[in-house]
Amino acid sequence: MSSITATNKRGFGAFLWDYLTTVDHKKIAHLYLAGGGFFFILGGLEALVIRIQLIKPQNDFVSAGFFNEMITMHGTTMIFLAGMPILIGLMNAAMPLQIGARDVAFPFLNSLSFWLFFFGGVLLNVSFLLGGAPDAGWTSYASLAMQSPGRGVDFYIAGLQIAGAGTLMGGINFLATIITMRAPGMTYMRMPLFTWATFITSVLILFAFPPLTINLFLLMFDRMFDTAFFDVALGGNTIIYQHLFWIFGHPEVYILILPLFGLFSEVFSTFSRKRLFGYTAMVFATMLIAFLGFMVWAHHMFTVGLGPVANSIFAVGTMAIAVPTGIKIFNWILTMWGGQVTVNSAMLWALGFIPSFTIGGMTGVMLGSAVADYQYHDTYFVVAHFHYVIVGGTIFGIFSGLHYWWPKMFGRVLNETLGKVGFWFFFIGFHLTFFIQHFLGLMGMPRRYWVFLHDQGLELGNLISTIGAFAMAVGSTIFIINIVVTAVKGEKAVADPWDGRTLEWSVSSPPPYYNFEQVPLVRGLDPLWIEKMEGDGTMPPGEPLDDVHMPNGSFLPFLMGLGFFVAGFGFIYQTDYTMAYLALYGGMAFAIGCMAVRSVKDDYGYYIPKEELQKALEGEAK
Amino acid sequence: MTDNSNLDVKDSESFRRQKSKEEMQKQLISFALMIVFTFIAFAMVATESISRMYVIPILFIMAIVQAGFQFYYFMHMKEKNHEMPATFIFGGVWAAFLTLAGLVVISWW
Structure with missing residues (x-):
């Protein structure tokens, strides 16, 4: 069971079994990156379909219905199945190491988080093969989702419910890890910024995901069990869905960006060979963004008709977020100021992030103005805005983080030449694709329409946008080639x-x-750097050498995920087929049975003997 | 310190006993108070002796006090090293309050 065998040469079956049963945070990080990477490619292909459809006026590359499925699945996949899992992968890979811990607080739960995400994502995507994907937009507003024929939206509900449960568990796990498992001397204000960002992101996950869970349940009851929470004709209120969605949805966009704020802080500091400028301000700015992030959800709903008072309050709150974000941008620039700056691939992505994200932030303040928003709402201006923050922030950050931590995660340094070429393709392609969309939006091109007409001045902009999208695809492909x-x-x-x-x-x-033979003793912020400057360049031990307690691997998380996956099909099909109850009850019983097994069967883990660690230490000394 | 270690052990043992006795007292008092509160709440509604206008706010206040007892006495939040759980519980309360306030004020009012 133990991963001691992991270093030996084995067949593919053993390799697969190792990953299916692992509870090691580093291997779970690999799984998250692989899963998220797969869905990133899928979401990227969906984006290309959208852009090919919009390459010329009144194109008929895809049907209107399929276009709706494409935009819905592109958004849902990129946010829930690509962005967040890759971020959680990076957190898994780096955070326990950064605080000097041997693993996360609940390794079994960590594995369960991954498998729930994986099965939720697969459930969402098999809808393509079973009569059509969800087509009510990534927000799946109830007024639209309730009218959507077919089972697409049901797959959206079941898939996101399962994947969301995994994310919520992951957030709780990271919180417990950071609160309880920091190495001796690692006080809160000595934690690296990425760890801080992981901590605050986990808080956001903890508080933001329950509204989504509730919302999905209400929508599920409405669609599958004939309730009327959102059915206006029966006395329901469809606006409640929008509120609950954005009470989740706005913190969600900070869940997508805050980890990268932390990561960029690390990258700028490392490659400028300088301590991060304004560490304390950075920490509190991150907290402030998270805090304000819960109070601005209604800026997504300015045109719903909440009234001028509500709109004004939310507009002011929204603009306030620009202040802590601005503090961060200036601190990054001042970190580089006067530093010995090395520009490699990781740093290139970080440098590209600053102007791109700042443009996105600026259009964000424009959209935050409630009066102006009536003009921008549901146009390509909004599309341009959120791609500038999500691609220019999250995706640039992910690429930067992958270049930065690839050696730590996989033991090899990514090729610099390919990294830089890929960056320039992606960077130029990104601005080609989305910059022009601001103007398309201002000219009145609405989002989510599957065609636009001749002679409205939209042809050239859309053509440029599509060319840009292909350049981004080339950039991403170069990155995949780089990996190989x-x-x-x-x-x-x-x-x-x-x-x-x-x-x-x-x-x-x-x-x-x-991870560590002996948990290190931390003497300040940037602990390794302190040892390089004032010590012998190695971390002093924070504990005597002793046996190390390790958790056993387990196949149960995979089985639990599988149980919920089957139950998901049961829920979706029980409206039409009585036989589906078999899957519903069977899947649930199986998953709950696995939980019972886990609860009843004692698993005390195992110990790595002191002698083995001693040997490893001597090996390092040579 | 070695010569009077026995004394120390004895002292700390009796100190611990006294502490847990006090703790038990507090638990019993708060438990009794909670029962009384629940009784008052039911009585207030069942007898209809107080007008609706007052019953609802009183019920709310008693509910908040009871939740406080639950957290601070039964879940030991008053003790040391419970700052983090307290932060998160109050953070969650704040997020839930915002949500409800938002929905009540802008959707149903």
Whole structure:
């Protein structure tokens, strides 16, 4: 069971079994990256379909119905199945190492989180093969979703419910880890910014996902069990769905960006060889963004008709968020100011992020003005805005983070030339695609329409936008080629390829499965850097060498996920087929049975003997 | 310190006993108070002796006090090293309050 065997040569079956049963945060990170990467490609292909359809006026590349499925699945996939899982993957890979922990607080739960996400994502996407994907937009507003024929929206509900449960567990897990498992000396105000961002993002997940869960349940009851929460004709209120969705949805966009704010802080600081400028301000700005993020949801609903008072309050709140965000932008610039700046791939993505994200923030303030929003609402201006923040922030950050931590995660340094070429394709393509969309929106092109007409001045802009989208596809493809090339003949990574500052660079690349032979003693912010400047460049131990307690791997998380997956089909099809109850009750019984097994069967884990750790330490000393 | 270690152990043991006795007292008092509160709440509604206008706010206040007892006495939030759980509980209360206030004020009012 133990991953001691992981270092030996084995067949593919053993390799697969190892990943199916692993509870090691580093391997779960690999799983998250692979799963998220797969859905990222899928979402990217959907984006290309959208852009090909809009390459010329009155195109008939796809049907109107299929176009609706494409825009819905592109948004849903990119946010829930690509963006967040890749972020959770990066958190899994780096955060426990950064605080000097051997794993997350609940390794079993961590594995369950991944498998719930995976099965939820698969459930959502098999809808393509079973009569049509969801087609009510990624927001799936009840007024639209209730009218959607077919089962697409049901797949949306069941898939997101399962994946969302996994995310919620992940958030709780990270919170418990950061609160209870920091190494000796690692006070809160010595935590690396990425760890801080993980912490605050997890708070957002903890508070923002329950409204989504409730909302999905209400929609599910309305669609499958004939209730009328959102049915106006029966006394329901369809606006409630929008409120609940955005009470979740606005914190969700901060869940997507805050981890990258943390990551960029690390990247700028490392590659400028300087301490982060304004560390304390950065921490509190992150908190402030999270706090304000819960109070601005109605700015997505300015045109719903909440009245001038509500609109004004939410407009002011929205603009207030620009202040902490501005603090961050200036702090990053001042971190580089006077530093020894190295521009490599990770840094390029981070440098590209600053102007791109700032443009997105600026259009955000424009949209935050309630009066002006009546003009922008549901046009391509909004599409341009949120792609500038999500692609220019989240996706740039993900690429930066992958370049930065790839050596730590996989033991190889990504190819720099390919990295830089890929960046320029993606960066130029991104601005080609979305900059022009601001103007398309201002000219009145509405979002989510499957065709636009001749002679309205929209032809050239849309053509440029589509060309840009293909350049982004080329950039992403180059990154995938980079992964393959690196895996085949990349240089082996040393423990500290970037002359890093934080604890993850003090262990080998990839780290041993127990992370640290002895948990390190932290003497300040940027602990490794302090040891390089004032010590001997290695972390002093914070505990005597002793046996290390490790959790056993388990196949149960996979089985639980599978149970809910089957139950999901049961829920979706029980409206038409009585036989579906078999899947519903069977799947639920199986999943709950697995939980019972987990609860009743004692699993005390195992110990790594002191001698083995001693040997490893001596090996490192040589 | 070695010569009087026995004394220390004895002292700390009796100290611990006294502490847990006090703790038990507090638990019993708060438990009794909660029962009384619940009784008052039911009585107020069942007898209809107080007008609706007052019953609802009184019920709310008693509910908040009861929740406080629950958190601070039965779930030990008053003790040391409970700052983080307290932060998160109040954070959750704040988020829930905002949600409800938002829905009540803009959708149903």
